[in-house]
Amino acid sequence: MDMMDLMNLLGNKDMMEGIGKKSGVDPNQVDKLINMGLPTIMKAMKGNISDQKGAESLLNALKQHEDDDVEEMIKDPSKINMKDGEKILGHILSGKKDNVKNNLAKETGLKGEQVNDILSQLAPLLMGTLGQQQKQGKIDSNNVSNLITDALGKSAKGGMMDMAEKFLDADNDGSIVDDVGKLMGKFFKK
Numbered sequence: 001m002d003m004m005d006l007m008n009l010l011g012n013k014d015m016m017e018g019i020g021k022k023s024g025v026d027p028n029q030v031d032k033l034i035n036m037g038l039p040t041i042m043k044a045m046k047g048n049i050s051d052q053k054g055a056e057s058l059l060n061a062l063k064q065h066e067d068d069d070v071e072e073m074i075k076d077p078s079k080i081n082m083k084d085g086e087k088i089l090g091h092i093l094s095g096k097k098d099n100v101k102n103n104l105a106k107e108t109g110l111k112g113e114q115v116n117d118i119l120s121q122l123a124p125l126l127m128g129t130l131g132q133q134q135k136q137g138k139i140d141s142n143n144v145s146n147l148i149t150d151a152l153g154k155s156a157k158g159g160m161m162d163m164a165e166k167f168l169d170a171d172n173d174g175s176i177v178d179d180v181g182k183l184m185g186k187f188f189k190k
Contacts, residue, residue: 001070003154006129009074010034010122018077023117025110032108033118040100041119041126042152044092049148055141059134061091061127062144066135068128077121085120088127 009015016027016034025033049055073080093100098112101119105112130151133139139147 001129001132003129003133003151006070006125007034007038007154009071010038010125012074015074015077019118019121022077022082022121023114025114025118029108029110030118033104033110033115034122036104036107037115037119037122038126039152040104041089041092041123042148044096044100046145046148046152048092049145052141055144058148059139059141059144062131062134062139065124065127065131068124068131070125070128070132073125073128080121080124082117082120082124085123086116088123089116089119092123 011031011034013027016030019025020027020030045058049058089097101112101115104110104115104119108115110118130147133147133151134144137147
């Protein structure tokens with residue numbers, strides 16, 4: 001399974017209903033949040049691997065999820081470990097988590113907790129998909145950035161990359177480089 005497969009499966013009405021049901025959210029809002037939230041998470045992840053240490057940490061995290069049964073979780077969203085998803089988000093977004101949650105809530109019309117619940121369901125699916133890809137592609141810390149860049153391109157529609165950067169720019173200086181550097185150091189420390 002790759003990012004295109006994941007995005008196609010997440011676009012399934014039953015999947016959106018399953019994810020939305022756990023959070024009391026309409027499937028159309030789930031779809032909107034998926035299309036904004038996944039690129040945002042991945043953009044933050046890409047910022048975390050700008051150095052060798054970050055790349056190695058991400059690779060280790062992906063290896064922990066390389067045998068996750070993503071297809072089964074998609075078929076039955078009740079099997080998604082939201083606590084694990086919450087931890088994943090905490091590592092990836094760190095100090096930007098509230099900023100991202102609030103911006104996504106504003107853009108989707110959802111409550112912050114609903115956004116958090118849905119992202120906590122998406123994070124394990126994302127890590128499982130990327131984990132499977134790194135296993136199949138024999139990815140190492142030198143080329144894990146290529147995996148994320150490719151997946152990011154496949155997950156973003158239209159101007160979603162610009163919006164993802166906006167959500168991650170905590171100090172509103174027009175650059176996420178300074179923000180991501182601060183929060184990503186925490187992502188892969190376990």
